[in-house]
Amino acid sequence: MTVVEAREGDGATLRIHGAAVGDRVYAGAITFFALCVPLLLLAIAWELGVAAWPALHRFGFGFLTSSEWDPVKGEFGAAPAIYGTIVSSIIALLLATPLALGVSLFLSELAPRWLRQPVGFLVDLLAAIPSVVYGLWGIFVLLPVLRDPVMPFLRDTLHLDTTGLFTGPAYGPSMLAAGIILAIMVLPYIASVSREVLLAVPRSQREAALALGATRWEAIRGAVLPYARSGIVGGIILGLGRALGETMAVTMLIGNRPEITASLFAPGYTMASLLANEFSEASSDAHLSALMAVGFVLFLITVIVNAIARWLVWQVSRGASGRAA
């Protein structure tokens, strides 16, 4: 470590010796802190895994596929929660991705300089609002709006009930409501990653396309988007990771019923909202262990999704710096 050579004289030698000790202590300390991150992840995996083991052992693979969740009878199948998690996240991504892409293209390609910062700031602000405030707003503003004009409009006026997705009574709390609130919540994450990636596209790409006579849209479609594609996909998957684990707003809007229903008007359940609702009143050890198993599954899914997203974004930023050179 130390390249300083000891000179004659006790003072200097002592000081250098002291420095070497200090260096070693310092290096040890920061290494320890750095190791806290992997240790924390390991600890989470271990603690959840151990607590989930009885349920996973008892129900086996059926835990993921059985749709009966009945704490009284001691039957635990997580399928409705897994289904609800996936469906609400898909709705969120379907709604949020075009919007987020539109905003980031607007900001990176169209907006005049003075407008960029304020609009970007406003979109980022969406990420600063706590989940529970989204839930509060959802209960008292979004649900009434959905109940009265929106849901009947989709079902009766547009006749979308024939698709099977928009049928049944319009109570309000539903998979659709959860999907919409999730869309608003993941939008800033997708938008900020895509904006970053789009701004990293070299000017020369755009200019070359424009010089060939492309319109601005053609330049975006032909030159900018392909360059930024995998980074944008990374941003979408990052948003998916957020949507999968989002708890409070979803718990307050999804209606919390452990059933699999095709209609998006029907209430559902997600893994996170199942945990939020039942964890503190788990009646038996089996119930608790089943909930821990749900948490463990959620942990695994989000770790995998996040790893993929990070890998994609990392590849683009690495590729961009490599190609730019």
Added chain:
Amino acid sequence: MSTAIPPLSPPLRPTLRQRAFSERTQRTLRRRRVVNGIMLGVFVVAAVVAVLPLIFIFVHLIRLGVGSLSWDFFTKMPTPVGEAGGGLANAIVGTLILIGVASAVGLPVGVGSGLYLAERKGASLANGVRFLSDVLNGLPSIVMGIFAWQFLVRPVGHFSALAGGVALGAMMIPMVARTTEEMVGVVPVALREAALALGYPRWRTSLSIVLRTASAGIVTGALVAIARIAGETAPLLFTAFGNQFWSLSLRQPIAALPLQIFSYAISPYDAWHSLAWAGALVLIALIFIISLIARIATRARFSAGGGD
């Protein structure tokens, strides 16, 4: 750039083929321009639609929240159903205590591992830690909550403010680590070399030169992390749990603004609903004040000429 191109030859009359070609080009050009206009319009609409929810949320927060704000809100305790008045004094103090515990846990570990990431750039352990801290950052907060329950509540047998603070602090670690790494990374190497050349040992160089230079940025990052965890509810559901009474003890359940907003929002009482809106307004105000300080700190740093 705009040098005029000299005419190559005297203008000729276009042949029939050329004229047909140019007409076709005209037509497709018109179509392409229309498509261009539509798509650019779509982007503008998307930008407007994306900002709309934010505006709606703020309008409702202010309209419904301000009405229930009063001095009592900040100084009184929650009242039982049916009793008028009451405030969320305990929840506000509880949230501040939880933020304090979270910072005590999250900041040292976060800054320490950020220093490691910056100083051992390229080492395989650093790459691994960087990747894992991103993964940790994306972990659902409810998972952190049940982990903290299993780790700190179950063995003790009762909910505690400490468990809630630790859960929030664990969420801060990856955020603080990454901003620390970034901020330490932009400190000029010359500064470090100058200190080393003057005979400073490495550890002192790192702590009193590099870390100090980067401190404004790190403070900003820490404040952003605090702003993010201040509104978290899910990790507190089974750890801090909430408390209807005044409590400052770390070993007892403690009230928190987000928890109180949640239980008031799903309650059937109008009085509690308006308290929930007021609580949400105060929570958002708290978060924005913290973020604003962070922004000002950043600006001060940039105008001082440091950083990138």
